[in-house]
Amino acid sequence: MSVLHAGATRLSLTTPLIMGIVNTTPDSFSDGGRWLDASAAIRHALKLRDEGADILDVGGESTRPGAVAVPVDEEIRRVLPVIEALAAEGCVVSVDTTKPEVMRAALAAGATMVNDVMALQAPGALEGVAKSGAAICLMHMQGEPRTMQQAPSYANVVDEVKRFLQGRVAACEAAGIGRERLVVDPGFGFGKTLEHNLVLLKRLDRLVDLGLPVLVGLSRKSMLGALTGRSVEAREFAGVAAHLAAIARGARLVRVHNVAAMRDALAVWNAVEEQQDGT
Numbered sequence: 443m444s445v446l447h448a449g450a451t452r453l454s455l456t457t458p459l460i461m462g463i464v465n466t467t468p469d470s471f472s473d474g475g476r477w478l479d480a481s482a483a484i485r486h487a488l489k490l491r492d493e494g495a496d497i498l499d500v501g502g503e504s505t506r507p508g509a510v511a512v513p514v515d516e517e518i519r520r521v522l523p524v525i526e527a528l529a530a531e532g533c534v535v536s537v538d539t540t541k542p543e544v545m546r547a548a549l550a551a552g553a554t555m556v557n558d559v560m561a562l563q564a565p566g567a568l569e570g571v572a573k574s575g576a577a578i579c580l581m582h583m584q585g586e587p588r589t590m591q592q593a594p595s596y597a598n599v600v601d602e603v604k605r606f607l608q609g610r611v612a613a614c615e616a617a618g619i620g621r622e623r624l625v626v627d628p629g630f631g632f633g634k635t636l637e638h639n640l641v642l643l644k645r646l647d648r649l650v651d652l653g654l655p656v657l658v659g660l661s662r663k664s665m666l667g668a669l670t671g672r673s674v675e676a677r678e679f680a681g682v683a684a685h686l687a688a689i690a691r692g693a694r695l696v697r698v699h700n701v702a703a704m705r706d707a708l709a710v711w712n713a714v715e716e717q718q719d720g721t
């Protein structure tokens with residue numbers, strides 16, 4: 443569990459890892475349209491790398507509530523040049539997609555991780571990535587992006603998310619994907635109310651019990667707006683606090699927009715964790 447296999451790369455999870463978000467979309471909820479041009483997206487991604495991102499997560503389709511679907515060709519056109527350039531720079535690149543065709547193209551272009559908010563449930567997705575050796579992030583979502591926030595409902599959100607992730611891990615293992623390649627994610631904000639998100643964060647230990655690295659993505663999400671009253675671009679401090687709350691409960695990867703802020707927070711966190719008790 444302390445090492446994640448992503449292609450030929452071995453990522454140590456001894457200290458928490460930072461996944462930097464690189465959106466090449468016109469409509470992402472917080473930075474849509476800003477990095478649409480490939481060269482701007484590459485520059486932004488390299489800045490995140492320099493600030494301390496361990497993984498760069500490149501996405502070409504927004505998953506925000508109400509987002510419109512993007513055709514396969516268009517999504518590939520958006521992400522491919524960015525992935526190729528970052529892989530050539532030696533970055534660890536993840537592709538944030540639900541489409542098997544995009545996964546295949548991204549892996550051929552040098553990505554070594556697939557981050558799928560549908561947990562490889564699209565027909566052909568499991569088979570498409572099984573032989574690649576890539577790391578996989580399996581995320582829970584209730585419903586689908588267009589409608590997921592209309593009426594999220596669970597009898598027990600922690601049990602249901604855990605059971606779903608267990609099922610997807612089993613499906614991956616049956617398809618020949620070893621556990622050393624897998625990461626699980628509760629999917630904050632994906633078909634969840636504020637209370638669902640808070641319960642999942644509070645009881646993240648129950649997901650850590652699955653024995654796989656847990657990734658969380660809380661950066662700029664509406665949950666932070668509800669708690670602080672802040673607009674999307676003013677949620678950085680709240681995001682750092684939320685990610686540290688998750689790390690305190692065992693999360694090993696955090697998916698963030700502001701890498702520099704998270705890196706500083708982790709410098710303090712890791713120093714405290716590593717300090718010998720002098721008493």
Ligand code: HH2
Nearest residue numbers: 465470471504505506581627629630659
């Ligand atoms: N959240 C978003 C997208 N992908 N992947 C994982 N594994 N976990 C998450 O929580 C997650 C994710 C949504 O955030 P963002 O990429 O900033 O926005 P958009 O989907 O609008 O591009």
